Amino acid sequence: MVVSPSPGPVVVRVEDVTKQFIVRKDNTLKERVVHAGRRGRVHKQEYTAVSGVTLEIQAGTTVGLLGPNGSGKSTLLKLIGGIVSPTTGRVLTRGRMAALLELGAGFHPDLSGRENVYLNASIMGMSRAETTEKFDDILEFSGIGDFIDTQVKFYSSGMFVRLAFAVAVHTDPDVLLVDEVLAVGDEAFQRKCMARIARFRKEGRTIVLVSHSAAQVQELCDRGVVLKDGEMVFDGGVNDAVSALRDVLEGRRVGEKPPPEPEKPIEVTRIDVLDAEGKKRKTIPVGERMTIRVHVRAKQPMSTWATGFSIDTPMGQMVLASNTERLGIDLPAIPAGDSSMEFAIDSANFGAGQYFVNANVSEIIDIDTHVLMQGARFTVAGNDRNLGTVAATITAA
The missing domain is CATH 3.40.50.300 (P-loop containing nucleotide triphosphate hydrolases)
Known part of the structure; x- marks a missing residue:
């Protein structure tokens, strides 16, 4: 902007x-x-x-x-x-x-x-x-x-x-x-x-x-x-x-928070967006490494758990999503209290603009899942060589 x-x-x-x-x-x-x-x-x-x-x-x-x-x-x-x-x-x-x-x-x-x-x-x-x-x-x-x-x-x-x-x-x-x-x-x-x-x-x-x-x-x-x-x-x-x-x-009054979900045994409490140096950032340059850190809170110790994230445009279009199951990661047992999980994106090849980050966590994937919508927001700063949600290297011959 x-x-x-x-x-x-x-x-x-x-x-x-x-x-x-x-x-x-x-x-x-x-x-x-x-x-x-x-x-x-x-x-x-x-x-x-x-x-x-x-x-x-x-x-x-x-x-x-x-x-x-x-x-x-x-x-x-x-x-x-x-x-x-x-x-x-x-x-x-x-x-x-x-x-x-x-x-x-x-x-x-x-x-x-x-x-x-x-x-x-x-x-x-x-x-x-x-x-x-x-x-x-x-x-x-x-x-x-x-x-x-x-x-x-x-x-x-x-x-x-x-x-x-x-x-x-x-x-x-x-x-x-x-x-x-x-x-x-x-x-x-x-x-x-x-x-x-x-x-x-x-x-x-x-x-x-x-x-x-x-x-x-x-x-x-x-x-x-x-x-x-x-x-x-x-x-x-x-x-x-x-x-x-x-x-x-989404049918809400402006500024109104979504209705609270029933309590879950494990919940997402916060989402952080980190730059290549591990610092919290609101702006990420096109193509650079970034990390999504998902903070969770377990109400009691759990032997199994899974978590994931998604990134949407302001209009709700999903541009990237993954979770520990898709990545083939078996997370270790989690104690009661606060913990976190990081997803590293090696090249943030998103088009210039604003994006929202959502995250989810559950004891078993897709069962009794807690979701935090729009837990973080970041802006991708890029050039004007292309439009859209994907930043790609374009050449013309």
Whole structure:
């Protein structure tokens, strides 16, 4: 995560904003005619997409909007961008705003890519002369090539995104709003977009990003806002925001600990992450040796016992797991009280980002097991040569 400069003045202020939509259950003209004048059955209902959100965003900050599907992220972004108006409350903004919210938004399918560049740029406040001056840069960034004079209705979804993003980032915006549409582009283009966003950050511009990728948010953002059912449930540091998102996805209130398990004869009490020198660390460089130390407490002496660990991404995807049984280790008898077991990982070839460590212990493997979830958290610091949860040496010929 890149540390951004000190925040400047407030450029976006959301004041107790609520947005409601009317959802109709009779979607065809025939159904509406049949149901006209009938009483009893309700054929439309109100849906609250955003509820009572208050938020301030300072100039020069990069904010990630997180939450499960249907939590109100995209609606909040549209409210900030002025695409939709709030039902109650108000949204105040300052400076030029560029919004990349939906695939092909602002594009006319019967116009060519070239014509749509001028149309889209004018919607975003650029004059024709400004667009002409930057046209070659827009074309080069998009990689559309000769398709620039083809009607955009023949474009693939990836071509749509590349051209739309190229226009958005060349409008010289003070505030850039980006929705999940970046996931449509290929990996090379995603890297180009992320590099441009990183450059905007260095230039002190403000970015509001909606993404389902916790790793992407951690790489680009310095602040995270988590939404659930239209309400803001967390606003703070990006790593803590990812943890809050995990709570929401697992059905807990933010910061709420999982319900206590029944007492076991042996339990995991703590997990430590150690570097190559055996020191506790919260950051591990890519590819270096690391050790997972699992602390356990036995309530009485045991002749047999087994333990293991797993490492997850913030979204709960397992990236590595093992245990003493898989490793063919028969542990010696354990006395009552505190003990520990270490698992050495010779090369921590995890991709850059944040990870959680879980551990388990039992008298006999998979029987009466005690599990400590998210007992430790660490960050892998790496380069930008590749994306994903695996760090591999890549060469191109």
